[in-house]
Amino acid sequence: xxxxxxxxxxxxxxxxxxxxxxxxxxxxxxxxxxxxxxxxxxxxxxxxxxxxxxxxxxxxxxxxxxxxxxxxxxxxxxxxxxxxxxxxxxxxxxxxxxxxxxxxxxxxxxxxxxxxxxxxxxxxxxxxxxxxxxxxxxxxxxxxxxxxxxxxxxxxxxxxxxxxxxxxxxxxxxxxxxxxxxxxxxxxxxxxxxxxxxxxxxxxxxxxxxxxxxxxxxxxxxxxxxxxxxxxxxxxxxxxxxxxxxxxxxxxxxxxxxxxxxxxxxxxxxxxxxxxxxxxxxxxxxxxxxx
Amino acid sequence: xxxxxxxxxxxxxxxxxxxxxxxxxxxxxxxxxxxxxxxxxxxxxxxxxxxxxxxxxxxxxxxxxxxxxxxxxxxxxxxxxxxxxxxxxxxxxxxxxxxxxxxxxxxxxxxxxxxxxxxxxxxxxxxxxxxxxxxxxxxxxxxxxxxxxxxxxxxxxxxxxxxxxxxxxxxxxxxxxxxxxxxxxxxxxxxxxxxxxxxxxxxxxxxxxxxxxxxxxxxxxxxxxxxxxxxxxxxxxxxxxxxxxxxxxxxxxxxxxxxxxxxxxxxxxxxxxxxxxxxxxxxxxxxxxxxxxxxx
Numbered sequence: 001x002x003x004x005x006x007x008x009x010x011x012x013x014x015x016x017x018x019x020x021x022x023x024x025x026x027x028x029x030x031x032x033x034x035x036x037x038x039x040x041x042x043x044x045x046x047x048x049x050x051x052x053x054x055x056x057x058x059x060x061x062x063x064x065x066x067x068x069x070x071x072x073x074x075x076x077x078x079x080x081x082x083x084x085x086x087x088x089x090x091x092x093x094x095x096x097x098x099x100x101x102x103x104x105x106x107x108x109x110x111x112x113x114x115x116x117x118x119x120x121x122x123x124x125x126x127x128x129x130x131x132x133x134x135x136x137x138x139x140x141x142x143x144x145x146x147x148x149x150x151x152x153x154x155x156x157x158x159x160x161x162x163x164x165x166x167x168x169x170x171x172x173x174x175x176x177x178x179x180x181x182x183x184x185x186x187x188x189x190x191x192x193x194x195x196x197x198x199x200x201x202x203x204x205x206x207x208x209x210x211x212x213x214x215x216x217x218x219x220x221x222x223x224x225x226x227x228x229x230x231x232x233x234x235x236x237x238x239x240x241x242x243x244x245x246x247x248x249x250x251x252x253x254x255x256x257x258x259x260x261x262x263x264x265x266x267x268x269x270x271x272x273x274x275x276x277x278x279x280x281x282x283x284x285x286x287x288x289x290x291x
Numbered sequence: 292x293x294x295x296x297x298x299x300x301x302x303x304x305x306x307x308x309x310x311x312x313x314x315x316x317x318x319x320x321x322x323x324x325x326x327x328x329x330x331x332x333x334x335x336x337x338x339x340x341x342x343x344x345x346x347x348x349x350x351x352x353x354x355x356x357x358x359x360x361x362x363x364x365x366x367x368x369x370x371x372x373x374x375x376x377x378x379x380x381x382x383x384x385x386x387x388x389x390x391x392x393x394x395x396x397x398x399x400x401x402x403x404x405x406x407x408x409x410x411x412x413x414x415x416x417x418x419x420x421x422x423x424x425x426x427x428x429x430x431x432x433x434x435x436x437x438x439x440x441x442x443x444x445x446x447x448x449x450x451x452x453x454x455x456x457x458x459x460x461x462x463x464x465x466x467x468x469x470x471x472x473x474x475x476x477x478x479x480x481x482x483x484x485x486x487x488x489x490x491x492x493x494x495x496x497x498x499x500x501x502x503x504x505x506x507x508x509x510x511x512x513x514x515x516x517x518x519x520x521x522x523x524x525x526x527x528x529x530x531x532x533x534x535x536x537x538x539x540x541x542x543x544x545x546x547x548x549x550x551x552x553x554x555x556x557x558x559x560x561x562x563x564x565x566x567x568x569x570x571x572x573x574x575x576x577x578x579x580x581x582x583x584x585x586x587x
Contacts (some may be wrong), residue, residue: 022471024480033395036376040448041401044413047423051416074390090322097319101312108384109320111563117325117502118555118562122529123548126536127330130337130545137329194307218452223406225527226511230536243512250412250516255421262409269404274360276404277397 052263055256063260068236069245073264075153076242080221088214090161091168092206098169099176113170116163121226128159129231151233156241159227164217171213172206178287179205208283215279219272223265226279245274292444334552338547349546357523358531358547361439365514365527366507369446373503378496379456382484385462386470396459410448411516414441437519442527445513450503457499465491494569498562505558509551547580 052060063069087106096108097103116124130136132150134143149155157213179202187197225243233239240248249258306312339346349355380399384392402410414424418435428435435441469491473483489496511529518525526534528551535544 022474023467023483024474025484026383026387026389029379030387030389033380033383033399037395037398040444040451041398044448045401045405047416048409048413085469090319093315094319094323097316100306101316103316103320107563111321111559112327114559114562115331115555118505118509118558119331120511120529120548120551120555122511122532123334123509123551123555124330126532126544126548127333127337130541132331137333138325158326162330165326194311217405223404223409224512225406225408225515230533231298243406246408246412247516250415255416255419258412259416262406262407262412265406265409269406269409269584273397273401273404276511283437 035049048259048263048266051256051259055260059256059261063257068240069242069261071237072240072242072245075156075239076222078152078166079156079160079241080218083157083221084162084214084218086157086161087164087168087217090167091213091217092172092210092255094165094241095169095172095176099173113166117167119225121163122230124162125159125230127228128162128227129155132158132231148233151239153232153239155231155233156228156239159231160221160224163224163227164221167220168210168213171209171216175206175209175283175287176202205286208279208286212276212279212283215272219269219276222268222272331552331556334545334548337541337548338549340400340545342358343544345542346546346549348548349540351544352543353529354523354526355543355547358526358528361442361524361526361552362508362528364439365443365446366504367444369450369507370500370504372447373450373454374496374500377458377499380455381458381462382488384459386467390534398458399452399455402448405441405448407449407510407512408516412446414444414448414517418444436517437521441517442514442525445517446507446510449510449513452508453503453506454496454499457495457502461492461495464490492564494572498565498569501558501561501565505555508554 055063094113098106098113129150132139132142132155134140134148134150136150142149149158183201183205184197187201188194192200223243225241225247228241229244232241232244234244242261246258246261246265249255249261307315338349341569380395383389384396415436417424418428420429420436422436435444469487470483473487478486508527509529510527511533514527515530515533518527518530520526520530520534522531522534529548532544532548532551534546535541556585
């Protein structure tokens with residue numbers, strides 16, 4: 001370590017962070033990272049921002065406040081919120097069972113959690129539709145009771161639950177694995193019931209991760225397109241999601257309208273990204289304190 | 292540990308009663324079967340509804356084969372591009388300190404939170420007929436939107452962070468002591484990377500590559516915006532699935548979809564093996580230092 005520092009002192013002019021610059025390739029890799037990031041992500045995104053800024057406020061407002069667009073916002077955010085809430089509960093349950101209990105086929109179940117990450121969204125969309133349509137495996141039992149899921153807003157929620165599940169499981173799982181058994185033992189020895197231990201000891205430790213997973217599932221659900229359009233029915237005002245509005249405007253060559261709606265979605269993505277980052281920082285502080 | 296557990300009376304053990312355990316496991320597995328297993332099974336059942344003959348016919352269709360070729364081509368561009376970027380980004384973020392590092396990390400994650408449809412749209416705004424470069428491209432007769440380059444670009448965008456975000460935490464956790472030692476011993480930068488860093492990040496790299504590949508081959512929303520849906524020319528496999536499905540050729544749609552589902556299963560299998568190998572390597576490396584002080 002001292003020789004490494006010395007070496008750096010001889011080769012590179014001594015800088016404030018000279019010790020950290022022992023390794024080569026900083027300028028090259030940072031330069032390439034920034035160039036690639038700029039070309040692929042930042043310049044195209046700035047095209048969207050500039051196009052939005054070039055619109056007059058009245059045009060922009062007219063584009064995003066049309067009744068059909070507002071209905072799509074309500075649907076997209078409402079369905080995403082319900083799906084993320086279901087995922088928070090189901091994801092916590094799945095993570096809990098995978099971490100705490102042993103059962104045959106556990107490894108397969110654990111691998112299967114990532115299916116929504118690996119399965120293309122269009123495939124998930126047609127598969128869920130086939131299951132829930134009136135003649136499908138599940139739909140045929142629901143239809144006689146007057147329950148329709150496919151081609152209804154309820155179908156959108158089902159598709160969003162599918163794609164959001166791994167986010168919650170994979171953020172909660174490591175926290176549950178690292179949680180200290182000693183705390184639970186202490187709570188049990190002090191006379192807490194199992195439910196009290198869960199609610200007062202385990203849950204507060206998991207809460208930041210659960211909230212992060214919830215926010216990630218929500219963020220993913222808001223932008224989701226492929227799995228939803230097959231099952232949604234896509235009726236204007238009823239089951240038309242916001243990404244589909246953008247596609248519809250593009251197909252009518254209404255680039256300004258598409259850009260305006262897209263910029264609203266982009267803004268919301270930014271805000272969600274910042275919230276998720278803050279949640280993750282909170283979680284790190286939590287785990288840092290307990291360790 | 293076992294003595295501690297024995298010291299605690301049975302009724303205050305830190306687990307649930309068998310009935311509760313059984314119920315929770317059944318609920319969790321029931322949910323997974325309903326939401327994960329059934330959709331996956333439905334793909335294959337629907338694909339084989341007309342028998343193996345119809346399945347093979349659907350896959351041998353020239354348009355389907357063209358879609359498979361285009362999907363492979365797209366992944367062949369997108370994955371290596373993001374691999375080089377991922378390694379470069381992880382190297383500068385994990386091995387060095389500089390201003391704005393956490394901001395850069397957030398920017399790298401950005402494509403994950405952008406809706407795929409918006410991702411497609413931004414490329415239309417840059418390269419489309421009415422976009423920034425549209426007139427210039429039209430003058431030089433270069434087609435990007437509604438052509439293969441646009442599909443590749445949109446795919447690169449949506450798979451942008453995959454490899455970088457696998458490698459950054461891994462390389463941060465490993466630190467740079469080994470690389471510094473290699474430097475002191477006279478290795479060149481390239482030798483250091485090739486012989487010291489690469490073996491250490493091998494599993495994380497494979498992990499990132501297969502996830503990136505799965506998403507690259509399966510991307511739908513972003514590609515749908517820039518593709519133009521020209522049969523046999525600019526339809527990737529997911530887009531071809533959509534076209535067939537909307538033409539009420541359900542069996543053919545599910546036949547092509549089953550290839551993508553197989554890809555997903557293979558991806559999950561490789562991922563599980565990689566995780567298992569990585570965990571074993573990690574265990575081996577944490578066991579070593581325990582022995583060292585004893586022998587010393």
